[in-house]
Amino acid sequence: QVQLVESGGGLVQPGGSLRLSCAASGSSFRLYTMAWYRQAPGKQRELVAGIDSSGNTNYADSVKGRYTISRDNAKNTVYLQMNSLKPDDTAVYYCKASTLSGAYWGQGTQVTVSS
DSSP states (O other), X not given: OOOEEEEOOEXXXXXXXXXXXXXXXXXXXXXXXXXXXXXXXXXXXXXXXXXXXXXXXXXXXXXXXXEEEEEEGGGTEXXXXXXXXXXXXXXXEEEEEEEXXXXXXXXXXXEEEOO
């Protein structure tokens, strides 16, 4: 069982920045593939960014050049730095851990981009 706790969401103006954090339980965090997803009202949950155990990353086309995913294995934490935020980025952002024992999700954190 892996527990994930997201933080860092909030209200930000267009063009602003936020950094999300996701703290994971367990002693094997370095082996997990971690990802951030988001779900806007009335839309399906979509992959935003992912990072594997080797540090390889991938991004949705809509966030490339604006978002950066990173991980700190010493702190069992994955981050999502979000810059140049747009109203379309408004969503609940979820952290996901993919492990040998299965996939685990956090509870989500709300990000609202509005003036």
